Amino acid sequence: MALSIKNRTGAYLKVLGSLFHYAAIPLMDDPEKAIAAFKDEYPKASHYPFAYVHEGKERCSDDGEPSGVAGLAYLSLLRSRGLDDVLLICARYFGGTELGVGRLKRTFFEGIKQALDKAEVGEILYLEEAVLEVPFEISPSLENALRHRKIEYRKEERTNSVSLTFLLSDRISKVLEGYPSLGAPKILARKKAVI
Numbered sequence: 001m002a003l004s005i006k007n008r009t010g011a012y013l014k015v016l017g018s019l020f021h022y023a024a025i026p027l028m029d030d031p032e033k034a035i036a037a038f039k040d041e042y043p044k045a046s047h048y049p050f051a052y053v054h055e056g057k058e059r060c061s062d063d064g065e066p067s068g069v070a071g072l073a074y075l076s077l078l079r080s081r082g083l084d085d086v087l088l089i090c091a092r093y094f095g096g097t098e099l100g101v102g103r104l105k106r107t108f109f110e111g112i113k114q115a116l117d118k119a120e121v122g123e124i125l126y127l128e129e130a131v132l133e134v135p136f137e138i139s140p141s142l143e144n145a146l147r148h149r150k151i152e153y154r155k156e157e158r159t160n161s162v163s164l165t166f167l168l169s170d171r172i173s174k175v176l177e178g179y180p181s182l183g184a185p186k187i188l189a190r191k192k193a194v195i
Helices: 031-041 071-080 101-118 141-147 170-177
Strands: 004-005 009-015 018-026 050-054 056-061 084-094 121-134 152-155 160-167 186-195
Touching: 009 101, 009 186, 018 031, 018 101, 018 141, 031 050, 031 170, 050 071, 050 152, 071 101, 084 101, 101 152, 141 160, 141 170
Parallel strands: none
Antiparallel strands: 004 121, 009 018, 018 084, 050 056, 050 084, 121 160, 121 186, 152 160
16 A cells, blocks of 8 residues: 655744745656746755655755755655655755754754644555446436446537546446446546545
């Protein structure tokens, strides 16, 4: 069972004039885009150390800070909690006073831990959106069965049929067992959700 966070959370610390803005961000697609978007939120920061785990791939960076003060600790935190599809990142604005490696390391870790502790954790599910072409004469019966099982769908009428789009699940499979002549639905897309 893969775990991730459901929502973006943040924290803020000010230490000897330096400002630290932390975020724990769920990743639904390219981590590099999420990093770039965070940098746009906090322009002109001195450094943006980060770590992420995305679809089992890991990456971390201290982004110019002394080696080992942030990125690897962030990655260790993600590993220890068994999280995937999460970006931990900080924007540091240097305040003019050197903090020293030990204090800097503690500050980076304390803030990101605060941000991550606020996040709600859930299981990652992959959902497949599918479409099924249904003859007009079968459509009312099938739609009734879908409504009866509280399965949401979108309907689009075609020239000779009705196109029904829905998320695949065990419930939809049970309904479709009653309509063997329809064949298998066509998969349109795979979506990720954290529940």
